[in-house]
Amino acid sequence: MIVIVVLSVALGSFTARAQRSGPEVEYAAAQGGLPFSPYVRVDNMLYLSGQLGTVPGGGLAEGGVQAETRQTLENIRNVLERAGSSMNHVVKCSVFMEDMNQWPAMNEVYVTFFPEHLPARSAFGSTGLALGAALEIECFATVGN
DSSP, X not given: XXXXXXXXXXXXXXXXXXXXXXXXXXXXXXOTTOSSOSEEEETTEEEEOOBOOBOTTSSBOSSSHHHHHHHHHHHHHHHHHHXXXXXXXXXXXXXXXXXXXXXXXXXXXXXXXXXXXXXXEEEEEOSSOGGGOSEEEEEEEEOOO
């Protein structure tokens, strides 16, 4: 009798997994008329759109690359929290910078947002960022257990 129950439970869980047609995907609603989602969740992974250092109401944070970096990372934190995650769950970031000479100044602020661990990171020099921004940062993070 025990063997039948165990076999039944095992087959039942196998059947449930087999019926799943693919990953669970959630597209966050676009905001402010922008033509993209702020994030897409695929199972327990979050893929964030690139963020700029825009302040509420529009426009870039004033004060140079450090102010833009701080606001960009605050914007990332806000998107992560809306998605049920946090900065502690960021696993990878890509940084796009208009002027790579500003790298040290950006890093001074960047590291303060990741006190528990530093995520993997790539960096690219880039011209023509939206709104004339000094930098754009996109991140991947986990969510849930």
